[in-house]
Amino acid sequence: MDAKLRKQLEIAACKIRMGVIEGTYNAKSGHPGGSLSIADVLAYLYFVQMRIDPSEPKAADRDRLVLSKGHAAPALYSALALRGFFPTDEIKRLRKTGEMLQGHPSMKCVPGVDMSTGSLGQGISAACGMALSAKHFGDDYKVYAILGDGEIEEGQVWEAAMFAAHKKLGNLVAFVDCNDLQIDGTVDEVNSPKPVDAKFAAFGWNVQIINGHDFDAIEAALATAFKNDKPTAIIMNTVKGKGVSFMENQVGWHGSAPNAEQYAAAMEELNTALAAMEG
Numbered sequence: 001m002d003a004k005l006r007k008q009l010e011i012a013a014c015k016i017r018m019g020v021i022e023g024t025y026n027a028k029s030g031h032p033g034g035s036l037s038i039a040d041v042l043a044y045l046y047f048v049q050m051r052i053d054p055s056e057p058k059a060a061d062r063d064r065l066v067l068s069k070g071h072a073a074p075a076l077y078s079a080l081a082l083r084g085f086f087p088t089d090e091i092k093r094l095r096k097t098g099e100m101l102q103g104h105p106s107m108k109c110v111p112g113v114d115m116s117t118g119s120l121g122q123g124i125s126a127a128c129g130m131a132l133s134a135k136h137f138g139d140d141y142k143v144y145a146i147l148g149d150g151e152i153e154e155g156q157v158w159e160a161a162m163f164a165a166h167k168k169l170g171n172l173v174a175f176v177d178c179n180d181l182q183i184d185g186t187v188d189e190v191n192s193p194k195p196v197d198a199k200f201a202a203f204g205w206n207v208q209i210i211n212g213h214d215f216d217a218i219e220a221a222l223a224t225a226f227k228n229d230k231p232t233a234i235i236m237n238t239v240k241g242k243g244v245s246f247m248e249n250q251v252g253w254h255g256s257a258p259n260a261e262q263y264a265a266a267m268e269e270l271n272t273a274l275a276a277m278e279g
Contacts, residue, residue, distance in 0.1 A: 019074065050142075120151040
């Protein structure tokens with residue numbers, strides 16, 4: 001990856017993180033921690049990888065993304081707004097009654113959302129259905145899903161994993177956001193799904209393990225996908241709360257919104273980082 005593209009992606013990811021903080025602060029609720037940890041992969045998918053057109057959000061040949069960890073909606077909304085699917089001012093109305101952006105993604109209400117998600121474990125099944133449809137009808141679009149490491153404690157995830165391999169869904173990529181924290185503590189304490197890579201491999205998937213905040217690693221992992229009829233799992237080691245120092249690796253930020261003082265501190269830190277990137 002050349003330096004120019006890397007800088008563009010770093011800027012996009014920083015702006016996505018700013019949208020997460022803006023949205024959760026104004027909503028006085030939401031899930032900033034696990035939203036911040038997926039900002040980099042969303043930046044890469046929406047600004048490099050995916051075949052999409054914001055002016056035609058329902059185009060039949062578009063690539064699809066299913067945010068299986070639907071509580072990380074603030075990051076998805078921020079990415080979609082930045083990509084031009086709807087005005088960025090909508091972010092400030094996150095979770096407001098009667099507004100477009102609710103606590104979990106809705107494909108009925110939000111341009112660019114390909115699947116309504118929220119109940120953990122179900123999104124990957126929907127992604128499998130989309131991938132199977134493409135294969136059945138000879139369509140060439142790709143399907144991407146983002147899961148959490150706490151989410152994959154759900155049994156339905158592994159039913160879907162078995163299904164995807166059995167149906168040879170080589171047009172499906174699942175990113176697993178392994179930030180090691182979930183609402184009740186560390187994944188090791190709650191119900192460890194590890195070793196995640198070995199489990200997906202045992203179910204018949206292609207598997208890559210990467211630093212989920214490294215754009216070169218994301219690019220290289222995706223370059224290995226779609227090479228055969230196996231689905232691909234990209235296991236991303238990430239930092240919950242990435243980009244806001246006082247939120248990083250703190251389980252309390254799984255589902256807590258920043259107050260006014262915390263909002264100001266977070267935005268100052270992100271604005272400083274953005275200015276350095278753009279300078």
